[in-house]
Amino acid sequence: MPSITFVHPDGRAQRIDGGDGESAMQAATRHDVNGILAECGGNAMCATCHVYVDEDWLARLPAMGDDEDALLDGAAAERRANSRLSCQIKLAADLDGLVLNLPDRQL
Ligand code: FES
Numbered sequence: 219m220p221s222i223t224f225v226h227p228d229g230r231a232q233r234i235d236g237g238d239g240e241s242a243m244q245a246a247t248r249h250d251v252n253g254i255l256a257e258c259g260g261n262a263m264c265a266t267c268h269v270y271v272d273e274d275w276l277a278r279l280p281a282m283g284d285d286e287d288a289l290l291d292g293a294a295a296e297r298r299a300n301s302r303l304s305c306q307i308k309l310a311a312d313l314d315g316l317v318l319n320l321p322d323r324q325l
Pocket residue numbers: 243255256257258259260261262263264265266267289303304305306
């Protein structure tokens with residue numbers, strides 16, 4: 219079962235367990251991680267599941283699709299080179315230990 223650590227804007231780290239095949243967003247909402255709103259339910263339509271992927275993990279994620287790329291341009295918080303939508307990050311054993319930083323706002 220892959221674990222993920224969400225780092226809040228104040229520096230607080232929150233480690234949760236995700237299920238195989240679950241998205242990082244689904245794991246976050248199941249564990250009530252503040253800062254992941256996921257208003258569209260994971261359909262890549264809202265960008266309220268925006269995260270900044272820890273630099274050590276960025277290259278291990280699959281490339282983003284065109285829809286994700288376009289949506290990130292409209293994210294409430296600043297888009298950075300390590301911005302991703304957590305609903306598009308599928309968890310698997312090789313992502314055990316993934317670290318995702320939360321932006322200061324989603325709306
Ligand atoms: S939950 Fe809406 S884009 Fe990810």
